[in-house]
Amino acid sequence: SQQGEEDPQALSIQEGENATMNCSYKTSINNLQWYRQNSGRGLVHLILIRSNEREKHSGRLRVTLDTSKKSSSLLITASRAADTASYFCAPYALYNFNKFYFGSGTKLNVKP
Amino acid sequence: DVKVTQSSRYLVKRTGEKVFLECVQDMDHENMFWYRQDPGLGLRLIYFSYDVKMKEKGDIPEGYSVSREKKERFSLILESASTNQTSMYLCASSLRQGNQPQHFGDGTRLSIL
16 A cells, blocks of 8 residues: 655654655655544644655655655654644555545654 | 544443444545554554445454544444453544554543443
């Protein structure tokens, strides 16, 4: 399946520091999406990067995509306690026919 | 904003019961999904529907069935609940095109005793 694998599994940082999470996948994709999940809640879409894009920004989020290495990274700058959540990547290929395959996520803890 | 509403946040049922989990979305999305989420296993797709009365099996359909009689509503049915179906269940919806984001409900934490 087209599952993304997030790394590290858990990350603990101080407020104000930057947080970097990585995602690796196995086959060619058309786009890759990142989602956030607060404890006990559903996932929330953060950002989508297309296969022909290398970098994308949204507020304090910066996503990179390296299709040659089949990897993506999510950088959260100047993190806040409210960023504490689990983060998931979802690589997508057209042959998935609308289905996403989520991994186990990176659990980010931002200490105040 | 898209709203996906799951009927219960918490549910406790007994082994052998038939359990219904309901999901409603208000944005006229064609696609709807049911996932279960377990620690260490991530989200796993149970069933997917791309139109009314249409359904496709996901990775773990055994023990589950679904119903989509109206576009806005997608129901997950546990035919005879078992303890290994204790989990967090998440419903999502999206537009037909596969590159569209999925919008999730807040989940139903189901315990089977």
